[in-house]
Amino acid sequence: MSRLIRMDQTGHTTLVEWTAEDPATVEEAIAAFRAELDQGYFAVVSDGEGHAEQVRELPLDAPLVILRRPIAGG
Amino acid sequence: MSTDAGSAGSGPLPELASVYWRPRASVRSLGRTGRLWTLSTIAHTVPFIGSAVLLTALKPLTLPVALILLAHAWAIPELYAARGANVLRRLAPAGPDAERRALGLLGDLLGHSARDLHGRTGLVLERGRLGVWLVGEAGAVLIAPGARRAYCYCVKATGTDLPAADRIAHLLLALRADEAGFATVANLAFSGASWRLRRRLRAPAREALAEAAGSSRGAEPPR
Numbered sequence: 519m520s521r522l523i524r525m526d527q528t529g530h531t532t533l534v535e536w537t538a539e540d541p542a543t544v545e546e547a548i549a550a551f552r553a554e555l556d557q558g559y560f561a562v563v564s565d566g567e568g569h570a571e572q573v574r575e576l577p578l579d580a581p582l583v584i585l586r587r588p589i590a591g592g
Numbered sequence: 593m594s595t596d597a598g599s600a601g602s603g604p605l606p607e608l609a610s611v612y613w614r615p616r617a618s619v620r621s622l623g624r625t626g627r628l629w630t631l632s633t634i635a636h637t638v639p640f641i642g643s644a645v646l647l648t649a650l651k652p653l654t655l656p657v658a659l660i661l662l663a664h665a666w667a668i669p670e671l672y673a674a675r676g677a678n679v680l681r682r683l684a685p686a687g688p689d690a691e692r693r694a695l696g697l698l699g700d701l702l703g704h705s706a707r708d709l710h711g712r713t714g715l716v717l718e719r720g721r722l723g724v725w726l727v728g729e730a731g732a733v734l735i736a737p738g739a740r741r742a743y744c745y746c747v748k749a750t751g752t753d754l755p756a757a758d759r760i761a762h763l764l765l766a767l768r769a770d771e772a773g774f775a776t777v778a779n780l781a782f783s784g785a786s787w788r789l790r791r792r793l794r795a796p797a798r799e800a801l802a803e804a805a806g807s808s809r810g811a812e813p814p815r
Contacts, residue, residue, distance in 0.1 A: 525761060527686060527753035529693025560606055562765045567703045568719065570768035572603050584697075586762045587754075588607050591779030592679075592730060592746035 520578070522547055524554060524585040533585075538578050551576040551583070559585040605766055605773035617775035619722060622734075626741050629783035633669050640665035669788065676744030676782025677792035679731025680800075682714055686755040694755035701761060709803060713796040716760055717804055720771045724808040726800050727767065729759040732778065735786060739805035742786045745778035 519537055523530045534550040536543035555561065561573045563580045576583060608616075615621060644658035644665070685691055699707050702716060710716050716727040723743075726733040734743040749762035767774045782789065790801055 523697070525694070525697070525749075525754070525758045527690060527751075527755070529686075529690040529695075529755055529758065530697050562769055564701055564765065564768070567701075567706075568768060570765045572605070572769045584761075584765065586765055587749045587751055588610075589605075589747055589749050589762060589766050589774075589777060590607065590610065591777060592748055 520547070520581050520583070522551055522554075522576070522583045522585070524559065525587070530584075536578070544578060547578075548576050554585050559587060561585055603770070605770040605777060607766070607777045608770075608773050611777055614776050617722070617772045622722060622736065622743065622775070625780065626736070626743070626783045633672070633784065636668045637665040640668075669784070670792075672782050673784060673788040674792045676733070676742065676784070676789050677797070679744045679746050679781055680715060680726065680728040680733060680793060680797045681730055683729045683756065683759065686753065690755040691757065694757035694761065698757040698761045698764075701764060709800060710760075713800040714756070715797060715800040716764055717800065717807065718764060718767060719807060720767065722771055722775060724804045725767060726797075726804050727760055727763050728797075729756050731781070732763060732767065732774075733789070733801070733804070734775065735801075735804045735808040737808055739786055739808040741783065742789045742801075743775075743780060744782040744789065745775065746781045747774070747778035 519535050521535050522533045524533055533554065534543070534547045536547040538544065551561065555574070561576075562584050563571045563573055563577055564582065564584065565571060573583065640661045644661040647654040647661070648658045686694075698710070698716075702710065706717055714728065718725040718727055723734045723736045726735070730748050731744065731746045734745065736743065747763060749759055754762070786801065786805055790798055793801060
């Protein structure tokens with residue numbers, strides 16, 4: 519089971535869970551993913567310690583996709 | 593401790609579009625920036641020191657004025673270092689439930705020793721190609737290889753409602769995705785000797801800085 523989570527004021531919120539074998543959950547996950555990107559979130563897949571990858575399409579095989587807000591110099 | 597931030601071959605940070613005029617950070621540009629900071633510090637302090645010496649030599653009666661000038665020469669670099677230390681300050685916490693959930697996620701992103709260090713100091717140590725990073729809630733400090741120079745960056749996730757661990761996780765993920773991009777987006781608040789920064793830090797941050805410096809001394813210089 520893969521998860522799409524969004525870092526927010528609650529700590530994080532699980533938006534959707536999917537399995538690649540279930541097209542309905544995949545469709546729901548892709549819709550949720552695009553909606554969050556449209557809201558200005560960026561998606562990252564953590565590839566273990568020291569590694570992360572920005573993604574613009576939902577990687578269906580990733581166990582965890584994290585949505586983060588933009589960062590900016592203070 | 594984590595290794596090789598930003599080496600996953602990920603694309604550039606999308607936030608770079610908002611600072612399109614900045615050249616992308618690199619080992620070379622960091623070295624140049626560091627030298628410029630040192631020159632700037634010299635330019636700020638030498639006139640005060642020179643004037644103090646000159647005044648005292650010409651008219652010993654002006655010693656009190658000379659002392660004031662020397663105090664200025666001392667205070668200016670200290671103020672810069674204090675500004676640098678400020679990037680590792682703690683921010684107001686969110687509610688306990690949110691903090692606990694955020695901490696769980698951050699813990700999943702860290703190795704055992706980095707988790708331990710975060711538990712003790714509130715800072716995350718991350719090794720990158722540019723040096724060793726200490727990531728906090730309101731910014732990050734890069735310790736250059738050899739541990740003599742520190743670069744303090746003011747950078748944070750947008751919005752003020754995030755729990756502390758989430759603020760760090762935001763910065764950590766961006767750093768890991770594109771280290772040079774991260775150093776480009778962030779605003780440099782201070783660059784100078786690590787010992788000057790150390791004096792301005794609270795005790796837990798000093799411990800983290802010492803660990804980062806130790807890790808940086810052991811690291812090979814980037815090519």
